[in-house]
Amino acid sequence: MDEMLELGKQILAMQPFSVLIGAELTGFSEGHTELKIPIRPELRQQHGFVHGGVISYAADNALTYVGGSVLGPSVVTSEFKINYLRPVLGDFIVARASVIHAGKNQAVCRCDVYAASEGKESLCATAQGTIKKIGQSPQPQA
Amino acid sequence: MDEMLELGKQILAMQPFSVLIGAELTGFSEGHTELKIPIRPELRQQHGFVHGGVISYAADNALTYVGGSVLGPSVVTSEFKINYLRPVLGDFIVARASVIHAGKNQAVCRCDVYAASEGKESLCATAQGTIKKIGQSPQPQA
Amino acid sequence: MDEMLELGKQILAMQPFSVLIGAELTGFSEGHTELKIPIRPELRQQHGFVHGGVISYAADNALTYVGGSVLGPSVVTSEFKINYLRPVLGDFIVARASVIHAGKNQAVCRCDVYAASEGKESLCATAQGTIKKIGQSPQPQA
Amino acid sequence: MDEMLELGKQILAMQPFSVLIGAELTGFSEGHTELKIPIRPELRQQHGFVHGGVISYAADNALTYVGGSVLGPSVVTSEFKINYLRPVLGDFIVARASVIHAGKNQAVCRCDVYAASEGKESLCATAQGTIKKIGQSPQPQA
Numbered sequence: 001m002d003e004m005l006e007l008g009k010q011i012l013a014m015q016p017f018s019v020l021i022g023a024e025l026t027g028f029s030e031g032h033t034e035l036k037i038p039i040r041p042e043l044r045q046q047h048g049f050v051h052g053g054v055i056s057y058a059a060d061n062a063l064t065y066v067g068g069s070v071l072g073p074s075v076v077t078s079e080f081k082i083n084y085l086r087p088v089l090g091d092f093i094v095a096r097a098s099v100i101h102a103g104k105n106q107a108v109c110r111c112d113v114y115a116a117s118e119g120k121e122s123l124c125a126t127a128q129g130t131i132k133k134i135g136q137s138p139q140p141q142a
Numbered sequence: 143m144d145e146m147l148e149l150g151k152q153i154l155a156m157q158p159f160s161v162l163i164g165a166e167l168t169g170f171s172e173g174h175t176e177l178k179i180p181i182r183p184e185l186r187q188q189h190g191f192v193h194g195g196v197i198s199y200a201a202d203n204a205l206t207y208v209g210g211s212v213l214g215p216s217v218v219t220s221e222f223k224i225n226y227l228r229p230v231l232g233d234f235i236v237a238r239a240s241v242i243h244a245g246k247n248q249a250v251c252r253c254d255v256y257a258a259s260e261g262k263e264s265l266c267a268t269a270q271g272t273i274k275k276i277g278q279s280p281q282p283q284a
Numbered sequence: 285m286d287e288m289l290e291l292g293k294q295i296l297a298m299q300p301f302s303v304l305i306g307a308e309l310t311g312f313s314e315g316h317t318e319l320k321i322p323i324r325p326e327l328r329q330q331h332g333f334v335h336g337g338v339i340s341y342a343a344d345n346a347l348t349y350v351g352g353s354v355l356g357p358s359v360v361t362s363e364f365k366i367n368y369l370r371p372v373l374g375d376f377i378v379a380r381a382s383v384i385h386a387g388k389n390q391a392v393c394r395c396d397v398y399a400a401s402e403g404k405e406s407l408c409a410t411a412q413g414t415i416k417k418i419g420q421s422p423q424p425q426a
Numbered sequence: 427m428d429e430m431l432e433l434g435k436q437i438l439a440m441q442p443f444s445v446l447i448g449a450e451l452t453g454f455s456e457g458h459t460e461l462k463i464p465i466r467p468e469l470r471q472q473h474g475f476v477h478g479g480v481i482s483y484a485a486d487n488a489l490t491y492v493g494g495s496v497l498g499p500s501v502v503t504s505e506f507k508i509n510y511l512r513p514v515l516g517d518f519i520v521a522r523a524s525v526i527h528a529g530k531n532q533a534v535c536r537c538d539v540y541a542a543s544e545g546k547e548s549l550c551a552t553a554q555g556t557i558k559k560i561g562q563s564p565q566p567q568a
Contacts, residue, residue, distance in 0.1 A: 017193035020162065020184045042162045051159035052202050052219055057195030064194070077194055079534075079556060081223035081365040081412060081507055083392045085385040100410055101369040108367045108410065108505075126384055126392065128365060128412045130505060130556070221392075221414060223365055223507040223554060225534045227527040242552055243511040250363075250509045250552065268526055268534065270507060270554045272363060272414070301477035304446065304468045326446045335443035336490070336503055337483030344478050361478055365507035 004028050008065060011073070021057060025065070026094070033066040035095045039088075050088040050115070059111045059127035062095035067107045067131020070099050078106065080129025088124045090117030106132045146170050150207060153215070163199060167207070173241045175208040180234045192230040192257070200237040201253045201269035208239035209249045209273020220248065222271025230266045232259030248274045288312050292349060295357070305341055309349070315383040317350040322376045334372035334399070342379035343395045343411035350381035351391045351415020362390065364413025372408045374401030390416045430454050434491060437499070447483060451491070452520070459492040461521045465514075476514035476541070484521035485537045485553035492523035493533045493557020504532065506555025514550045516543030532558045 008028035012018050021043070027034030035058055037043070045051040059082050068075045097111035113125040150170035154160050163185070169176030177200055179185070187193040201224050210217045239253035255267040292312035296302050305327070311318030319342055321327070329335040343366050352359045381395035397409040434454035438444050447469070453460030461484055463469070471477040485508050494501045523537035539551040 011188055014188035015193060016184045016186045017195055018187075021195070042158045044158045045160075046153055046156035051157060051199075052206070053159055053163070053195070053199030056198040056202055057193075060194050060198055076229075077226060078532075079223065079225040079505065081221065083221040083384075083412065083414060084219060085392060087218075100367075101407060106504075108369060110410075123385060126394075126412065128367065128410065130367065220390075221363065225526075225554065225556065227534060242509075243549060248362075250511060252552075265527060268536075268554065270509065270552065272509065295472055298472035299477060300468045300470045301479055302471075305479070326442045328442045329444075330437055330440035335441060335483075336486050337443055337447070337479070340482040340486055341477075341479030344482055348478070360513075361510060363507065363509040365505065367505040368503060371502075 004069070017057075018061065021054065023058070023061065027096075028065060028069060030069050031066065031099045033062050033069060033097045035062040035065065036092055037094075038092045039090060047087075048089070050093060052084060055084065055088060055093065055113055055125045056082055056127075058093055058095040058113055059097075059125060060129075062097035062111045063109045063127065063129045064131055066097035066099055066109050066111070070102045070107055071105075071131065071133045074134050075131050076134055078130040078132040080127050082125055082127040084125050086122070086124050088115040090115040092116050093124070094121070106130055146211070159199075160203065163196065165200070165203065168236070169238075170207060170211060172211050173208065175204050175211060175239045177204045177207065177237045178234055179236075181230075181232055189229070190231070192235060194226060197226065197230060197235065197255055197267045198224050198269075200235055200255055201239075201267060202271075204237035204239035204253045205251045205269065205271045206273055208241055208251050208253070212241050212244045212249055213247075213273060213275045216276050217273050218276055220272040220274040222269050224267055224269040226267050228264070228266050230257040232257040234258050235266070236263070248272055288353070301341075302345065305338065307342070307345065310378070311380075312349060312353060314353050315350065317346050317353060317381045319346040319349065319379045320376055321378075323372075323374055331371075332373070334377060336368060339368065339372060339377065339397055339409045340366055342377055342397050343381075343409060344413075346379035346381035346395045347393045347411065347413045348415055350383055350393050350395070354383050354386045354391055355389075355415060355417045358418050359415050360418055362414040362416040364411050366409055366411040368409050370406070370408050372399040374399040376400050377408070378405070390414055430495070443483075444487065447480065449484070449487065453522075454491060454495060456495050457492065457525045459488050459495060459523045461488040461491065462518055463520075464518045465516055473513070474515070476519060478510060481510065481514060481519065481539055481551045482508055484519055484539055485523075485551060486555075488521035488523035488537045489535045489553065489555045490557055492525055492535050492537070496525050496528045496533055497531075497557065497559045500560050501557050502560055504556040504558040506553050508551055508553040510551050512548070512550050514541040516541040518542050519550070520547070532556055
């Protein structure tokens with residue numbers, strides 16, 4: 001399990017956008033994932049709340065990871081749906097994803113995103129989506 | 143219309159996360175929005191493609207803007223759903239959103255996201271969501 | 285609670301489409317709903333499985349009921365998303381919905397739909413949606 | 427094309443649930459589908475409007491058909507999302523679906539559902555979903 005988390009962290013470190021966001025993988029086991037993002041000024045919208053795009057990134061990436069935890073490393077998010085529940089402030093956000101149903105080629109997963117402030121968490125968004133195996137790592141064109 | 147676009151650009155400039163992403167508002171009129179994001183290395187995932195979180199940010203923000211174009215400035219994205227259609231490479235992505243149906247308090251909107259490479263566009267994601275009026279700009283807590 | 289379930293059953297009996305489907309309300313309390321549909325030949329598609337439209341009806345209606353359990357009787361489903369997980373056969377389907385987050389005017393709810401066969405249940409679909417209060421019961425036009 | 431429509435109608439006639447609903451296939455060509463449902467009392471909810479489950483059935487089935495128009499006959503709806511836009515009254519509903527993007531194994535499709543009254547149509551719901559090829563027609567268990 002620790003090896004799996006280490007591998008997951010290495011992949012996250014290879015995602016420049018995840019590094020830009022400042023995401024940290026804090027849990028990664030078969031069927032479960034936890035992604036944490038410390039809240040800093042750069043992640044806000046005009047009213048001072050965390051931008052919805054940060055929340056949807058967290059859900060999307062946690063969903064992809066959890067799908068990969070059962071389907072293998074070559075996966076993409078095929079689609080997802082997210083409901084925002086409340087404006088987000090606090091110290092960090094944490095996205096927890098789990099697998100609802102896994103077939104051979106795709107998995108349907110769920111993700112709850114929480115805002116944590118002074119040790120207290122509140123649910124701020126919930127997402128559901130499909131993660132799909134890809135035949136092989138697609139090669140970016142030069 | 144130019145005034146509306148100017149106002150929209152000012153609001154975007156006040157969103158630190160949109161500045162971090164490097165998003166530009168290139169169209170903003172009643173019922174239509176266009177948001178452009180130049181692709182740069184920081185926006186990628188581990189295979190060299192644009193990270194899905196950038197695509198979902200683009201869809202989410204374009205949807206919020208287009209909802210605001212008919213409901214007024216105090217709006218939030220209540221929920222949305224996105225289907226990713228192909229891996230994204232190229233020079234920039236452009237999200238075009240339109241209003242499908244607007245009521246007094248909410249609007250259902252659609253957004254197509256294109257990847258542009260050497261002057262040629264290809265559809266890379268499509269989204270549908272609900273934008274909701276909020277009573278007043280919520281105040282972030284100290 | 286029994287009164288609440290009775291009221292819920294009376295409302296269901298006033299929905300001609302629910303009567304046509306043969307739906308039964310088997311649970312209705314604050315934040316939770318259970319809707320059961322005996323499987324009969326009329327509910328099938330061409331391969332002998334229960335038609336997806338029956339599953340989505342079950343999810344939609346269970347979501348509306350559970351939203352109404354916290355928002356009051358004048359509610360509609362504003363939107364929902366459903367993932368089908370496996371083909372459905374068996375004796376009956378049962379949809380169980382719960383409230384994830386309720387505000388003053390809308391609630392975000394979730395629904396799992398199970399197929400039951402010889403006393404064994406298996407998850408066959410999962411849905412997530414928004415239930416919205418309506419100002420008053422809208423009057424159908426003559 | 428007429429042959430294709432005829433084939434589509436034969437398949438619809440083999441879906442007992444579609445017969446129960448009273449659905450008619452009025453258009454079926456590569457990338458486009460039209461499904462019509464005459465409104466009758468049995469399709470209503472308690473306020474006299476067409477039940478949401480009828481609308482979602484229409485969207486779901488039109489999406490499956492349009493996916494099948496490009497992927498072949500062995501397809502299922504993998505997932506979809508629907509936004510209801512207004513209460514539905516009138517003479518019939520008509521669902522028009524089109525393909526947004528088709529790959530080898532799945533297609534992302536869109537469906538607009540209209541209510542028609544005295545020759546005038548109004549958009550009442552919009553849906554987006556994924557249609558997936560299945561390896562072979564699954565066999566219902568005895």
